[in-house]
Amino acid sequence: MITILQWTTLAICGLVALARIPSAVRGENRSLFYIFALMTLAILLSIEAPYVAIDQALGGVNLTNLLLRFVIFGAIYFVGVRITKGFGAANAYRLITGRTGMLALAALSALVVVVYLLMDTAGSSAGLVTVSGKDPRNGLLVEYYGAAGRAYPAFVSLVLFPAMVRAARSRLPLLVRIAAGLLAVGGLSIALTLFFPVVPPELGSLEFMVNYTAVLCFVIGLALIWAARIRQDKRAGSGTSFTEK
């Protein structure tokens, strides 16, 4: 079940990234392509088989996991910037790109790196399962490491949330409103990841569901906005010539 969810998410994300290539070549909103590409990479790195393969190539000390954290940070940062700009959420934009946001990004990045260095990271394993099982000290460090890694995405998505709810209830085109609703659900899911430490171990699959729901909501939401634009352009295109643009 989880494997299907993982590979489906990877496929959807990869396809959207591929579909964005032509417009990225034309220079239209390249950062959107980067967002999809980073998300695809992040999903790839969160699946056991590709993770182990890549990590073995990088020395087998779970450096890939650290890389994954920064890929996620990068993706969520760009998502935050583009969405707040697009939806005209000036306050949220300032929170993410201003001093607060930058401080949060720097502090949490530093924390992730420091905790990583404190761990005995030998032995590739996605989610650092083997590292966590080595001894109580490493187990605790993995918890801190995970919490720091989830904190920044949760911060950005909580900042986005009010603007998305507002957009979903506005008079914008229907597809855009649905997209905003999906982005709000995705943001809420990411915020929920903060509660993972208190989730009992037997509900571990729940954590996977929440993670992939979040990614899927973001990818599909962003793709819907793009689709809405294509639809709009087609409609406008039937009445006006292209030279008017």
Place this chain on the structure above:
Amino acid sequence: MTLPAKAFQRWLHGIAPDASTADVCRVSGIKRTTLAQQLVRGKVSVSTVVSISRAYNINPVAALAGFDSYRILAGPPQPPTRCELVSQISTADLLRAALARPAMDPVGRRGAAPPALSPVPHASSVKNWVDAIDDGEVRHRVSAATGIAPQNYSAQLTANRLSPELAVATSVAAGVGPAGGLVATGLVTEEEAGWAPGARQEALDSMSDGDLTALVGDRMQALGKVLRRQEQDQAQTEKIWENLG
């Protein structure tokens, strides 16, 4: 909202005893699937009855009066008030009429005689109609009588819509002819509701220069608000395309 399918079948049998559903659809221009679906659900829309009445040369208002929930429409048509008539003249027509009045231009350059009034309903006909018959309490009375929440009622007016049931309830609450709302919503024509031909033009001609000019001013102000809101929505959508499209 809708009419019970049983009552509809009885009515249909009364006007076209030998016609099959397919025949009825063909002459009235209703899609067969649409009618079939309405019959299956047991809820036939009012506009279906209107279309079929017209196809069989029956006055749709009289036809509706045969159904329990629209019994109030029975009897000789009640003539519309002057306010109602004027409310069904489009803003552009009012503006042209005002410009053609000598009082508008002291220099004595009279505008050309305005063209014939454009047909009912116009772009803000529903809202203007309710405003015209509203003594300040009509909305409360409608909401008390039908149970609709005031904000839902307002939302329908803003969208220039009103369900037939509410249109009739509004007429009754305001004490005007019961079919007036059906004209304003475009469900039936002026003629079908028993409005005299040329009544709107007469009502317009009987308005004093001052009244007409003040009304045009109000209408223009409302139109300006609507246009400005549309422009804001458009600008917001453009911004989303620009950043996320």
